[in-house]
Amino acid sequence: MGIYFNEVTHEYASYSKKTYKAIHNITLKIEKDHEFVALVGHTGSGKSTLAKHMNALLFPTSGSLDIFGNHITQKRDKKISYNSIRKNVGLVFQFPEYQLFEETVERDIMFGPLNFKIPEEEARLLAKNALKLVGLDESYLKRNPFNLSGGEKKRVSIAGILAINPEILVLDEPTSGLDPEGKNILMNLFKEIHEKTNKTIIIITHDMDLVYQYFNRVIILKDSELSYDGTPDKLFKSDILMDNHLDYPNTIKTMKYLNKELNKNFNIYQKTAADVIKEIKRVMSNE
Ligand SMILES: Nc1ncnc2c1ncn2[C@@H]1O[C@H](COP(=O)(O)OP(=O)(O)OP(=O)(O)O)[C@@H](O)[C@H]1O
Ligand SMILES: [Mg+2]
Known part of the structure; x- marks a missing residue:
């Protein structure tokens, strides 16, 4: 069970009548289960479009998908419960403005649970807990979501x-525009949910540092097509990134720079700043 794409193409109709x-x-x-996936690719490569197929928000213009056993083709099918697909695959949009529409933060968070027939009081409790998980305190519950900052x-x-x-979480650039502390709170939260529940989490990001540090599978889109699907380790040890107009993580760039400038032989494949320091100390202590 999961989300299976089978030769999926999506063409947007444009005003000029060209597609x-x-x-x-x-x-x-x-x-x-088990997967912690980063979906990356240059701007306009198709990441958000791909994500919107994962809970049948968009339909393919050719090809098909199987989402938790539901066969999705070009047209809406009356026999399929799209509500149950949305319960199985939760999608957080790239631009939160498209997702928030209630008068208070509390009502907004309660909307999903109420839609899935969870009683009012229980939904209220779920809202309170979810807000805490993302690092906001209870004072936000009664606020109007439209008056919040972008990060909030x-x-x-x-x-x-x-x-x-x-069952599966799909998050479209959840950490973009957040300060470093906010980024870490969220990434650690997603990792914790993944580790505790074994749920698959798919995160769209441009941040290669996060990709190297957290993920076990990377999918790259380039000019609308699948260009890589594999481990971060294999990816960062290859030239694939250059061909995809993508950058290396800062840790690798720093180590390469130090090797060149100081004429050293550090192992460049370090995931975190702490790993970088450890490697430098290791080499220096052997000199
Ligand atoms: N509603 C739409 N109508 C027409 N074209 C669209 C629409 N949405 C997206 N596109 C086009 O489809 C292509 C892929 O867009 P998409 O939003 O999926 O890219 P992305 O990889 O998410 O980019 P970004 O990193 O900037 O978020 C882009 O060229 C975009 O202009
Ligand atoms: Mg996008």
Whole structure:
């Protein structure tokens, strides 16, 4: 069980009557459990479009998907419960403005649980807990979501999906625009959810430091097509990033720079700043 793409293409209709291919011929399997996946690619490569297929928000213009056993093709099918798909696959949008619409933060987070027939009081409790998980205190519950900062809106929209407790979480750039502390709170939260529940989590990001540090699978889109699907280790040890207009993590760049400037032989494949320091100390102590 999971999300299976079978030769999926999506073309947006444009005003000029030409169509625009946003994703092309994507075949991909994401299982319900175990996976912590980073989805990366240059701007406009099709990441958000791909994500919107994962809970049938968009339909393919050709090809098909199987989402938790539901066969999704070009058209809406009356026999399929799209509500149950959305309970299985929770999608947090890239732009939280599209996700928030209630008068208070509390009502906004409660919306999903209420939609899935959870009683009012229980939904209220879920909202309170979800808000805490994303690092906001209870004083936010009665606030109007439209008056929040960009980062706060982002956290509230994430809380709204966490409150539904879906089987798979898909998060479209959840850490963009957040300060470093906010980024770490969220990444550690996603990792913790993944480790405790074994749920698959898919995160779209441009941040290669996060990709190297946290993920065990990386999917790259380039010009609408699947360009890489494998481990971060293999990716960062290859030239694939350059071909995809993507950058290396800062740790690797720093180590390469030090090797060149100081004429050293540090192992460049370090995941965190702490690993970098450890490697420098190791080599220096052997000199
Ligand atoms: N509603 C739409 N109508 C027409 N074209 C669209 C629409 N949404 C996206 N596109 C186009 O499809 C392509 C892929 O867009 P998408 O938003 O999936 O890219 P992305 O990889 O998420 O980019 P980013 O990193 O900037 O978020 C882009 O060229 C975009 O202009
Ligand atoms: Mg996007």
